[in-house]
Amino acid sequence: MLKPLDPLLHSELRLAVISILIGVEAADFVYIKQHTGATAGNLSVQIDKLYKAGYIDVEKGFVGRKPRTLCKITDVGRTAFKQYVDALKDYISVKEA
Amino acid sequence: MLKPLDPLLHSELRLAVISILIGVEAADFVYIKQHTGATAGNLSVQIDKLYKAGYIDVEKGFVGRKPRTLCKITDVGRTAFKQYVDALKDYISVKEA
DNA sequence: AAAATTTGGTTTATATTATAAACTTGTTTA
DNA sequence: TAAACAAGTTTATAATATAAACCAAATTTT
Secondary structure, three states: OOOOOOOOOOOOHHHHHHHHHHHHEEHHHHHHHHHOOHHHHHHHHHHHHHHHHEEEEEEEEEEOOEEEEEEEOHHHHHHHHHHHHHHHHHHHHOOOO | OOOOOOOOOOOOOOHHHHHHHHOOEEHHHHHHHHHEEEEEEEHHHHHHHHHHHOOEEEEEEEEEOEEEEEEEOOOOHHHHHHHHHHHHHHHHHOOOO
16 A cells, blocks of 8 residues: 655645755755745745744844845654655655665 | 646645556556545545546446446556656656756 | 345535735835 | 835635545345
């Protein structure tokens, strides 16, 4: 039987966010917005969900006078992502074992 | 920029259905239901969506006296699945190129 | 042989989710 | 100093997933 897919990650935008954060030390709101093409509203909501799940850390501050929201994946997020990818492989037959 | 994910396939149950159908000549409702663990209602709805999108063929008939709904992936479905998997790989970094 | 149960579904109602539109607050720029 | 812009947040709406309720026929139980 196929493993269930973490609904928090099985969402195009949230998955895109995690996908970006996996590859970098940290990324801010504007960067993520540009690289996902998401609207600010949608992104704000999804970042919040990831934060509340403990999948990412969110640090709101200022750089100069402009607000900046910095996001960073957590260990919990990294683990969840790994599990999600692993489960997903069963669906898309990319399994090597 | 990340490619958009076909919303018809980016659904746990529909993806599971296609995943099953990719590997076999055909599969019936009961078989798919058992292998996905889905409720009949949910499965019925999702099979219908895949059918209406032309991703699968659905043949309703009888085997002996019992009704049987036979599903088979179409070329359209196969192509869509391939594209979906390809797009998805960008998100989950399983890209080989 | 009625009644109850099971099989193989479909229809419909509900709960969740994703998404964008509208709004807020502060900052440049004209 | 008013208009436009930047960086978000809040809220309303549209879409989606999901299961509950339902149906018809067949099978099993009493």
